[in-house]
Each structure stands twice: as C-alpha cells, then as structure tokens.
Amino acid sequence: MSKFIGASVIMFIPWVLLAGSDPSELILGATVAMVIAGIIYRNLDYAFKSGSLAGAIKFLVVYVPVFLWELVKANIDVAFRVLNPRMPINPGFVKIPTGIKGDYGRLALANSITLTPGTLSVDGDENHLYVHWIDVMGESQKERGELVSGPFEDILGGIFK
Amino acid sequence: MIIVSYILMLIGAFFYAIGGLGIYRMPDLFNRAQAGTKATTLGTLSLLLGVGVQQPSWIPKLLLIAVFIAVTNPVGSSTLARAGYHSGVPIYEGTQVDDLKELYKKEDGLDE
Amino acid sequence: MMNAFVFTLVGLGLFFSLLRLLTGPTPFDRVLSLDTMNIIISGSIVLIALIFNNALYLDIAIVYAVLAFLETIVFARYLEGRS
Numbered sequence: 001m002s003k004f005i006g007a008s009v010i011m012f013i014p015w016v017l018l019a020g021s022d023p024s025e026l027i028l029g030a031t032v033a034m035v036i037a038g039i040i041y042r043n044l045d046y047a048f049k050s051g052s053l054a055g056a057i058k059f060l061v062v063y064v065p066v067f068l069w070e071l072v073k074a075n076i077d078v079a080f081r082v083l084n085p086r087m088p089i090n091p092g093f094v095k096i097p098t099g100i101k102g103d104y105g106r107l108a109l110a111n112s113i114t115l116t117p118g119t120l121s122v123d124g125d126e127n128h129l130y131v132h133w134i135d136v137m138g139e140s141q142k143e144r145g146e147l148v149s150g151p152f153e154d155i156l157g158g159i160f161k
Numbered sequence: 162m163i164i165v166s167y168i169l170m171l172i173g174a175f176f177y178a179i180g181g182l183g184i185y186r187m188p189d190l191f192n193r194a195q196a197g198t199k200a201t202t203l204g205t206l207s208l209l210l211g212v213g214v215q216q217p218s219w220i221p222k223l224l225l226i227a228v229f230i231a232v233t234n235p236v237g238s239s240t241l242a243r244a245g246y247h248s249g250v251p252i253y254e255g256t257q258v259d260d261l262k263e264l265y266k267k268e269d270g271l272d273e
Numbered sequence: 274m275m276n277a278f279v280f281t282l283v284g285l286g287l288f289f290s291l292l293r294l295l296t297g298p299t300p301f302d303r304v305l306s307l308d309t310m311n312i313i314i315s316g317s318i319v320l321i322a323l324i325f326n327n328a329l330y331l332d333i334a335i336v337y338a339v340l341a342f343l344e345t346i347v348f349a350r351y352l353e354g355r356s
Contacts, residue, residue: 014225017221017222018225018332018335020221068206071199071202071203071206072203074203075176075179075199075203078179078195078199078200079176079179079200081183081196082179082182082183082186082196082200083179083182087186087187087188089188089253091189091191091253110236110239111235114199114235115199115231115235119195120191120194120195120198120238120239120242121235121239122191122239122242122243123243123246132191132194132195132242134192134195167275167279170275170279171275171278173279173316174278174279174280174281174282177282177283177285177286177287177313177316178283178285178289179286180286180290180309181285181286181287181288181289181309181313182285182286182289184289184290184293184305184306185289185290185293190299190301190302190305193293193302193305193306197306197308197309201286201309201312201313201316204286204313204316205316208316208319208320209316212320212322212323215323216323218328219331222332222335223319223331225335226315226319226331226338229339230312230315230338233338233342234312234342236346237308237342237345237346238305240345240346240349241301241304241305241308241345241348241349243349243353244301244352244353245299245352248301248355250299250302251298251299
C-alpha cells in the first residue's frame with residue numbers, strides 16, 4: 001500500500017507541473033497515475049513512510065540552498081581554472097570514507113560531490129566513494145573526506161540516515 | 162525586470178561558453194568531465210531562471226527541466242568517467258594520487 | 274540585440290565542444306562532448322521558446338533532455354562492455 005501511494009504521488013507531481021492545475025487535467029492525471037501505479041507497484045523498492053514527507057521538506061529547505069551556493073562557488077572556480085592560460089590543475093583520484101547508506105542518499109551525495117568545487121565522483125564501494133579531485137589537498141583519507149564531502153555528509157546524514 | 166532576465170541569461174550563456182572551452186582545453190577525460198558538467202549545469206539553471214523571469218506562466222515546466230538536468234547531468238558524467246577508467250583511457254601525467262587502482266586490481270583479480 | 278550576445282556565447286560553447294568531438298582522442302571524449310552539446314542545445318531550445326513566444330518548445334526541450342541522458346548512459350555502458 002505504501003509503495004502504491006509513493007508511486008502515485010511521484011507520477012502525479014510531474015503531471016501537475018507539465019499540464020497545469022486545470023480541474024479536468026488534475027482528475028485525468030490522478031486517474032492515470034493511480035492506474036499505472038496499480039500495475040507497477042509490486043516491482044518498486046521505494047516505500048512511502050511517514051517520515052518521507054518531513055524528509056522531503058528538510059531536503060528542500062536545508063539541502064537545496066547549500067547545494068546551490070556550492071554550485072555557484074564551483075563554477076567560479078572552474079571559470080578561473082579554464083580561463084587562466086597556465087591552467088593550475090593538480091588532479092588525483094582519492095578515496096574518501098562515507099557514512100551514508102541507501103541508494104537515494106548515495107545518489108544525492110554523489111551528485112553533490114560532482115557539482116561542488118573541483119570534484120567528480122567516479123565510483124564507490126560499501127563504505128567509500130572514489131572521487132576525482134582537480135586540486136588534491138590534505139594527507140590522510142579522513143582529512144580529505146572532510147574537505148570533499150564535509151558540508152553534505154551531515155545534512156544528508158540527517159535526512160536519509 | 163527585463164534587464165534582470167537578460168543578465169541571468171547572459172550569465173547562463175557565459176557558463177556554456179566556459180563549459181565548451183573547458184571541454185576543449187583540459188588535458189584528460191576526467192578533468193574535461195569536471196569542467197563540462199559543472200559549467201553546463203549552472204548555465205542551464207541560470208538561463209532557465211532568466212526565461213522564467215520574463216514568462217512567469219512557464220515556471221512549472223522550467224522547474225521540471227531544471228530539476229531533471231540537475232539530477233541527470235552529474236549521473237551521466239560519473240557513469241562516463243567510471244566507464245572510461247574501466248577501459249583504461251590515458252590519464253594526465255600530472256595526476257598525483259590514484260586510489261582507484263587498488264579497487265580495480267582487486268576486481269580484476271577476482272575475475273581471473 | 275541582447276539575444277545576439279546570448280546566442281554568440283551559446284554558439285562559442287557549442288563550437289569548442291564540437292572541436293573536441295572532432296579531435297577527441299578516445300571515444301569517451303567524444304561522448305562527453307556530445308553530452309555537453311546536448312545540454313547546451315536543450316538550453317537553446319528554451320531560448321527559442323522565449324523568442325518565438327511559444328510554450329510548445331518547452332515540451333521539446335524536456336524530451337530532448339530525457340533522450341540526451343539515455344544516450345549518454347547507453348553509450349557509456351556500450352563502450353565499457355566493448356573493451
């Protein structure tokens with residue numbers, strides 16, 4: 001049942017964004033979303049828990065502004081590196097520890113790392129992420145992990161556990 | 162209002178140009194992926210915001226495009242970088258550390 | 274007038290990624306520049322929607338972005354499996 005509700009809501013929101021809030025469109029969208037959710041919900045592994053809504057609000061209010069600010073900083077950094085004729089880069093692949101489990105938390109963390117200054121997540125295993133860093137700093141794994149994913153580790157850890 | 166919109170659109174287009182230039186100038190696949198992904202993501206967000214300022218009734222659809230691109234663009238280049246490392250594309254000789262090597266050595270050992 | 278400046282910068286981005294597409298030493302570089310070009314093109318479709326004042330182009334931009342993502346993933350998987 002929780003899978004069914006989750007799938008319907010996830011299909012209904014893009015429909016509202018696409019088709020507008022005309023009543024007939026809303027009824028059609030809700031009907032189609034529920035029919036499709038009824039067909040496919042057994043094959044999903046997403047469950048709509050009671051904490052999901054609070055998590056989504058927290059995600060929007062706490063995570064998104066930090067993310068956008070980091071994205072702007074990352075782009076100014078990239079612009080300076082690309083426009084500088086000598087191209088000051090010092091790249092390397094580093095291994096950083098992470099405490100976040102679960103697919104969605106991992107996806108959010110990897111995407112945040114890719115869009116923050118100078119880093120691109122390449123691969124991961126159980127407890128680590130492998131990151132390409134354009135300007136390697138720090139010595140130990142822990143120090144590097146703090147520098148790369150520090151601000152996001154706490155926020156996402158609070159949302160996805 | 163229209164001036165704000167054009168400033169946002171110019172910023173977006175400027176970052177598109179930076180992204181293209183980064184793709185062209187950087188020395189290896191991974192550095193190129195970094196420059197390309199970050200610059201085009203912020204470029205798209207800024208450009209869509211500029212369009213949304215001029216046409217407020219389009220904001221829901223623009224929001225959908227923005228969220229979609231912000232989620233999928235990093236996934237695409239991460240997948241590409243991982244595939245590239247797997248099949249051994251040349252890595253820039255100035256690369257300092259390579260922690261990834263041990264992971265793949267282990268995996269290759271299991272395969273044999 | 275301002276549109277000309279915006280499209281000049283967009284065109285510069287497209288031009289440099291096209292150069293990388295033509296010269297890229299490995300297939301991965303070509304796919305990466307194709308991915309960048311696709312994102313830039315879906316942004317310019319939104320600009321065209323603004324200039325022609327026609328919201329239908331936004332739907333085209335959404336579909337283009339979806340197909341561009343699928344294309345990148347499929348190419349990455351294919352090239353990874355081939356070597």
